[in-house]
Amino acid sequence: MGHRLVQTKWVFCKKVEADGKIRAKSRIVSKGFMQIPGVDYLESFSPVARDCSVRIAFGLALHLGWNIDMIDVEAAFLNGELKTRMFLEWPEGLVELGFLTDEEARTTCIDLQKSMYGNVDAALLWQETIRKFFLKIGLKQSCADPCIYYKRVGDNMCLLVVVYVDDMLFAGPTSEIAWCKEQLSSEYKINDLGSLKKHLGIHYHWNTNSSVERMLVANMDGMANEIVEKYKKVTGRYPVGSNTPGIPGKSLAKNQGETIMLEDYRSIVGKVMYYTTKIAPECSNAARELVQHMSNPGNEHWIAMERMCGYIKAKGKHEIVYCRPK
C-alpha cells in the first residue's frame, strides 16, 4: 500500500522567557493539512485543564500549606506514539547545507518513528502518552477533568498534577513533588521551572508579608498594557479613564449603521476576553456585551470599547488574589 509523503516546514520565532530574555527558536513541523482524515488519523481532539480545576488546585495547596511547582516538557509532542505509519519528505535546506545529496533527497524519505509538531493529532497522541505514564507511576486520572491527575492514600490526598499540554503544575508536599519530577525526568526531558511564576501568560507571586495567611496573587499587567496600547494604535489616542468597565444602566443593541474597523475590534475583544476570563470577573458583563457584537461593531460599540479600555487603563493593579479557602 502506498503512502502519501507529508512535507515539512521550518518555523522560526522569538520567545520572551520568564526572566525577560529573548530566545530564538527554530522547529521543524509537518504540514498536517496533508494528512488524510480517516486514513492518517481518526481522532484529533485533545482536552486542556479547565481554569476552574487549576484554581481548585491553588485552593487545595493554600488550604494544606503545600507548594505549587511548575515544569514544562521539552518538545513534548515528539514523545507521542504514532498509531499509523507516516513518511516525510526531507526538510528544505538539507541538500544546500550538504547533509544530503540531491540524489538521496529525491529517492529517499523519512520513516517517522514518533509523532511530531504539525501533525493534526499531535496534541492527542501526547495526551495519551502522558496519561499512560502517569497511570504507570501510580497516579489516577480524574473523571471530572481528564487533565487532572492525583495520588491519594486512603483519605489523604498526596499530590495533584494539572496538565496543560506540555506545561504541568504540581500541588503537593515538597517530597511528593520531587518524587514526581524525578519519575518524569527519567522518561522525558523536562525543564524544572521551580515555584509557580508564570502560567498561560499570567504572572504569580506568593504574598506572605501582609498577614499571617499565605496568599497567591495572579497578575496580568502585561496584557492590560497591551490592550490599552492596541486601542491607542488603532484609534490614534489613549482611552479616557473610567471607574467601571461598562456604562451604568446601559446595554448594547445591534448595530444598524456601518461596520467600523471590524478587524481591530475583534482583535481587542480577543485580548479583553482573555484578560477577563483569567483575572477580571468584574469585567465579565461588559466583555460579554462587547463579544456579542463581534460580527458588526458600530459607533456605539466602539464607545463601549473605549469605556472598557479606559477602565483597564485606570485600574492600576491588574491582580486577583487567592486566599486560603475556609
Added chain:
Amino acid sequence: MKVICFADSDYAKNSDDCCSVSGHVTTLGGMITTWVSKTQNSVTLSSTEAEYVSLASCAQEVIFMQMLLDEVWHCKKPGLIYEDNTGAIFLVKNAQVGLRTKHIDIRHHFIRELWQKGLINVEYIKSEDNVADVLTKNVTVDLFGKLVPGLLSGMIIG
C-alpha cells in the same frame, strides 16, 4: 471546605431578542474559582424564572467542583448557592406547579433534584450584597465600588 456560590440574573436584558442574562460566581470556601456572565438560551416569562434558570446553570458548576473535589480529596455537602430572589428559592424547595411556573423546561428543574438529594442548598442574600450582580448588568459606580473589592480580594463571604 465546601463550595459556595452566588447566582443572579438580569431579566429581559438583551434588547434584540429579550433573553435574560445569567451571572454566577463560584468559590471554594470563599476563594474564587469561576465567574460567568452569559445570555440565557431562551426567553423567560418572569424575573423569578430567569433567576431559576441562572440557579440551574450555577448548580452545574457546583456539581463539577464537588465531583472533582470528592475524587481528589473530599468536600462538605451541601454546597451553598446564594440567591437574591425569594421566588426562585421557593421554586427550588417546593415541587409545585403554578400558573406562572407550569411551563418551565425540565432541564431547569435539575436544581430541584440536587436540592432533594442534599447536594446543594439555596439561601437568600440581599441583592446589594450579591457579588454576582456585577456579572449581569453594568452597575452604578457606587455599587461597583462596594462589590468589586470583595470579588478581587480573594475571600468572598456571603
